[in-house]
Amino acid sequence: MKNQRTNPVLPRLNDKRTEVSVPQSQMFDIKASFVEYRKQNPGEPTYDSSQGDGGASLPGVPQHILQWAYKALLSNGTGYGKPAGSEAYRKAVVEDYWQSKYLSPENVVSCCGGRDALLKAYAAVQYLSGTEGGFILVSQVPWISYKWGPYMVGSNTLCATGDEYNSWAITKDSITESVRYAAYCGKRVSCLVITSPDNPTGRYTSLEEQVGLIRHAFSKGIPYVLCDWIYHWVSDYGPYDLNKFYSYFTGCERDRIIVMDGLTKSLGASNIRNAHLLASVEVCNTIARRASHGVIPGFYGEAVAYCAYKAGFQEVSRHTTKPISESREIVKSFLDKHRIRAIVDQGYYAFIDVEEWLLKECMSSSSELGIWLARHHGFAIVPGSYFHEVASNWIRFSYALPPEETKRNLEKLYSLWNK
Numbered sequence: 001m002k003n004q005r006t007n008p009v010l011p012r013l014n015d016k017r018t019e020v021s022v023p024q025s026q027m028f029d030i031k032a033s034f035v036e037y038r039k040q041n042p043g044e045p046t047y048d049s050s051q052g053d054g055g056a057s058l059p060g061v062p063q064h065i066l067q068w069a070y071k072a073l074l075s076n077g078t079g080y081g082k083p084a085g086s087e088a089y090r091k092a093v094v095e096d097y098w099q100s101k102y103l104s105p106e107n108v109v110s111c112c113g114g115r116d117a118l119l120k121a122y123a124a125v126q127y128l129s130g131t132e133g134g135f136i137l138v139s140q141v142p143w144i145s146y147k148w149g150p151y152m153v154g155s156n157t158l159c160a161t162g163d164e165y166n167s168w169a170i171t172k173d174s175i176t177e178s179v180r181y182a183a184y185c186g187k188r189v190s191c192l193v194i195t196s197p198d199n200p201t202g203r204y205t206s207l208e209e210q211v212g213l214i215r216h217a218f219s220k221g222i223p224y225v226l227c228d229w230i231y232h233w234v235s236d237y238g239p240y241d242l243n244k245f246y247s248y249f250t251g252c253e254r255d256r257i258i259v260m261d262g263l264t265k266s267l268g269a270s271n272i273r274n275a276h277l278l279a280s281v282e283v284c285n286t287i288a289r290r291a292s293h294g295v296i297p298g299f300y301g302e303a304v305a306y307c308a309y310k311a312g313f314q315e316v317s318r319h320t321t322k323p324i325s326e327s328r329e330i331v332k333s334f335l336d337k338h339r340i341r342a343i344v345d346q347g348y349y350a351f352i353d354v355e356e357w358l359l360k361e362c363m364s365s366s367s368e369l370g371i372w373l374a375r376h377h378g379f380a381i382v383p384g385s386y387f388h389e390v391a392s393n394w395i396r397f398s399y400a401l402p403p404e405e406t407k408r409n410l411e412k413l414y415s416l417w418n419k
Contacts, residue, residue, distance in 0.1 A: 022148050030382060033374035046378035047409045052199065054268035054320050054348070054400045061269045061304060062316060069303035081299050083291035084284060085110025085276070089302040093276050096309040102246045102254065109284045110297040113273040114230055115145055117260050120295075121226055121277055123153040124286045125191045125258075129223035134190035135182050137175070137222070141168040141388045143199040155190060158182060159388065167203040167343050167351070168390070170194065172216040179220045191258075192217045195228035197235055197347030200387050200396040204346040207240060211248045214257065226258045230275065233266035233317055234324050234400075235346040242278075255280035263305055265348070265400075266317045274301030324348045327399035327406035334410045348400040351384065355393035357417050365392035377416060379409075 030050045038046065051057040084090065090105035111117035126132045136150040140162030150157045160178050162168030175192065182189050194213060196205035205213075214225045232240045246254055262275025274297070277287070291297075308316045331350050335342045341353040354366060363369050366383035373379040384394030397413070399406045 022151050025144050025148075030370070030374060030380050033371060034378070034380055037375060037378040041378060044378060046380075047412050048380045049397045049399070049401070049406075049409045049413070050380035050382050051398045051400050052265075053270040054265060054324070055270045056268075057398075057401050057405075058268050058323060059319050061263075061267050061272065061308075062319060065304060065307050065311065065316060068307040068311075069300060072303040072307070073300050076299050076303070078299075081296055081302070082288075083296050084108070084288035085297050086299065086302055089306050092306045092309045093278075097313060098242045098278075100246075101243050103278060106281050107278055107284060109277045109279065109287045109291075110302055111262075111275045111277060112295055112297050112301065113270075114228070114260065114262050114264055114275045115149065116273075116295055116297075117262070117275045117277050118145070118149055118226075118228075119153055120287045120291065121258050121260070121279075121283075122150055122155050122191065123290065124279075124283050125224040125226075126153070126155055128282065128286060129188075129190055131188045131190040131223065134188045135178075135185075137170075137178050137189045137192045139168055139170050139193075139195070139198065140174075141201060141384070141391045143195070144386060146193065146195075147387070156187070158189065162390070164390070167198070167201045167345070169198075169203055169205070170213060172213065175213065175217055175222070176220055179222065189222045191224040191226055192222050193226045193228060195231075197231040197345065199231065199347065200349055200382065200384070200391075201343050201351040202345045202347040202349040203343060204235065204237070207245050207248075211245070214249075214253075218253065218256065224256050224258060226260060228260045230260060230262050231265045231347040232261070233313075234321055234348050236325055236328070237346065255282070258283060263301075263308070266313075266320060267304075267308060268320045269301075269304060272301045272304050273298065274305045276305075323402050324400060326403040327401055330403055330406050331397070331399050331410065334407070334414075338414060348398060350397045350399060351391075352395050352397055353393060354395050354417075358393060366395050367392070369395065373416070377412075379412060379416065381413075 089110055090108040093108045094100050094103050094105055111120060122136055133154060135156050135158035137158050137160060138146045140159045147157055158178055160170045160174035179189055194210055217225050229240055259278040263269035263272055332344045343351040365385045367385040370381055370383040382396040384391030
């Protein structure tokens with residue numbers, strides 16, 4: 001297997017002379033291919049393991065939570081909300097959801113989903129650290145919107161060096177190397193992003209590992225670290241303990257850490273559009289001031305979150321977390337049985353090495369395989385090449401599905417592999 005150790009930056013840099021043209025997410029190409037197959041093959045079965053949306057493939061938000069939130073919306077009315085979110089919502093995030101000993105509602109910003117939260121965070125850290133046009137440092141095989149999102153706020157993306165035998169995880173050495181590379185480009189790293197469980201690889205990073213990476217990033221002059229925990233409820237280890245996490249840091253260090261979480265994965269609430277950021281009052285106020293001229297969070301999304309937090313989030317999210325946990329065991333057993341090399345950790349993605357399949361079919365990369373599967377067999381996966389060229393021999397298989405459907409999709413995929 002190839003073990004690439006490159007530290008590529010996307011081909012162009014945002015600077016005073018030029019801006020990068022941001023393409024549409026390739027995830028929509030998968031959906032288009034699926035539509036094409038259904039048109040040409042009416043009545044034929046399809047197999048969708050591309051989902052990053054549990055609300056599309058699992059039951060989604062429980063009806064009683066949606067109805068409770070709708071009553072709150074009727075009572076609240078449809079006028080503008082507050083740029084950082086309603087007071088009741090922010091209080092529920094701190095007290096009911098996180099049960100935090102370190103935070104107050106002033107440390108919470110409500111956002112219209114994870115992408116909105118990330119863009120707001122990127123803009124704030126650049127402004128506050130004086131690193132406009134700097135790099136957002138992500139893993140070598142990042143989620144597609146990590147790859148392109150920074151360019152939308154005048155920043156740049158830097159992919160840390162990685163090793164496929166370590167799931168392309170960010171390491172202390174790769175942080176050091178990335179800071180040096182940024183300096184070589186005449187720029188600084190504005191923010192390190194640590195996401196766990198990871199999209200697309202599913203790799204899980206313990207709190208202790210994250211603490212070590214954060215401290216190393218600070219020692220190398222990186223002003224902020226953003227921890228994306230949006231998949232952490234979809235884990236056999238349970239959600240992260242925020243109080244334990246914060247206990248490792250001083251107050252000044254905590255002011256440089258931003259935590260992101262939301263409803264998308266744990267509650268199957270993709271189109272509800274609610275996520276939140278936990279950050280210093282300075283960061284939160286900066287985001288809120290800018291949001292007052294930009295995107296103000298919608299009340300209904302906040303109401304759904306508020307009701308879910310008040311009802312007891314562990315129980316409310318069980319309809320999502322339970323079938324995913326069962327599907328994870330099916331995936332692990334199936335791939336082990338057939339001796340298929342893969343990363344199956346937490347979250348709800350398995351990252352599968354398909355180099356043997358590509359060689360057999362004389363295909364150049366997993367993107368070619370993905371198109372062939374969707375157009376000719378009604379089977380959707382996400383090619384690893386969509387995330388980064390070093391993962392061109394891999395595919396992302398989603399098991400955000402009922403267990404019986406996960407098993408059916410694996411068996412179909414294996415039969416096509418061995419055709």
